[in-house]
Amino acid sequence: MSFIVMPPRISAVGLLPMLNPASSFVYPTHIDRDSIDALPSRPGIYIFRDENDRPLYIGKSVNIRSRVLSHLRTPEEARMLEQSRYVEFQRTAGEIGALLLESKLIKDMQPLHNKKLLRRREMCTFRLQPGPRGLVPEVVFARDHDFARTDGLFGLFATRRAAVERLREIVLEHRLCPALTGLESAVRGRACFAHQIARCAGACCGAESVELHDARLLAALQHMRVVVWPYPGAVGIEEECDGWRQTHIVDHWFYVGTIDHRKGGRPVRRPAKGGFDVDAYKILVKPMLSGELRLKPMKS
Template sequence: MQPRVTSVGLLIKPNPADSFEYPHHIDRASLDALPSRPGIYIFRDDKDRPLYIGKSINIRTRVLSHLRTPEEARMLQQSSYIEFRRTAGDIGALLLESRLIKELQPLHNKKLRRTREMCTLRLGPSIKSIPEIVYARDHDFARTADLYGLFATRRAAQDKLREIVEMQMLCPALTGLETAVHGRACFARQISRCLGACIGAEPMQEHYRRLKVALNDMRILVWPYEGAMGIVEECDGWKQTHVVDHWSYLGSIDHAPGTPPVKRAAKRAFDVDTYKILVKPMLRGELRIEAVDI
């Protein structure tokens, strides 16, 4: 559609939506069925394989935006129909999206597709403690205190620690970034970038305090309950309770007759994506949390 000029000289630009056509190879019925409500959606190919999983507080609007995005042409060309699953809110959509991406391994969700082996920094209670890098396979992040930061690689953890040490003028030797030699100043002290805890110019207790304060913004919150809790969301009179235990999403209760109960898991592993979804709104008091019996 070309721009046109009205009789009074106003230029009217075409609205892309006016000339939009649904891709003919994508099942129209599956598009027409999309609700304007929260949930997840799955682009599938003609063999029912999942291509892409996304979430939105308005499934219909979000899916239609995909259809108008040239950068996603390859995914759209492979798509045959769109499946959706409703949730009662955004938290439920985020949790379900994260779980399904790990379970179904869709081709175009590269960022969240793998279950990540995370590491973190641990700082002991002694003023002589040196930050060490520990892994989720060896430590339960949901139950272990004094853990700081979530990192995909050991190098990322070391780089973050180095950044903190440099910014706060901490001692590289006393934080494990440089080999300590008794009685000798670290290199940073020699160029006036360390306050001198390595040679006694700064008390060890004060150095430890400053290190802990610097790390505190990255502290991993220990699961604050004895067991599983439910995060409640409601939409159009429909209530869902998302069951989470030690930062592991176990499933959602739909509070409808015939809904199967959430199964008790033998082992609940700390899930980094569940943690990132929930920790900030939990600390801000934005979540409706209730006890559950599973």
């Protein structure tokens, strides 16, 4: 892999700071220069592709050009850059559109150098179930429950093991009972080992009421509560850049597609495959509930 190093700017007082990323990075000469020069300083996604047009890496940014140039200056990405032959991009009218499109394309195209995004059927969460002595967190999976419509779910995890490990951390942090939460075998009336070393408040042996333990468990899980879709149907998220408007359609935390309102352009809507999408949920839940997004109901 060969490079062309752009020379530093020098004045009478020495080196000047490089404020423009385009004037200070190293060009890998085997990557098509025209594809780099064509990159806009606007929101959207970009794709590094190899000599067979296979996607190597998909990213997003509010400034595509600046972000791609930063990749070219990153030694840790040398392997990806060695395989790359050109960069393509797709504009969006804002950051939300770029985030949603990036998430979808990574799942659809599975680029070699992207971290694989979570597949819906592998995802799991906790649901509190009544047990013989209070509430017990049960691991349930997306293949069996619609997370967008089911209330009382807590946390989103890639595996059962990750869910159980997080529960252990919560139980330890809040001095909850490992026996009553299903993490270890329980013997009625006998203190668990955690209580013997002062790491459990004692709901297992009557030192704490089961009702109080339930309340503390619920409070400890509240920050992880999965938000049920708050609208009767699909909504559109409107974004605008340089007079160009897009509407991103989302239904029950699933990104359906985007309508492009450019003059002469046809609405683009991808067919919905349905179901809760953890990546769309994480992108949208905070800005949507805080009122940061321009939303409008969509006709069914």
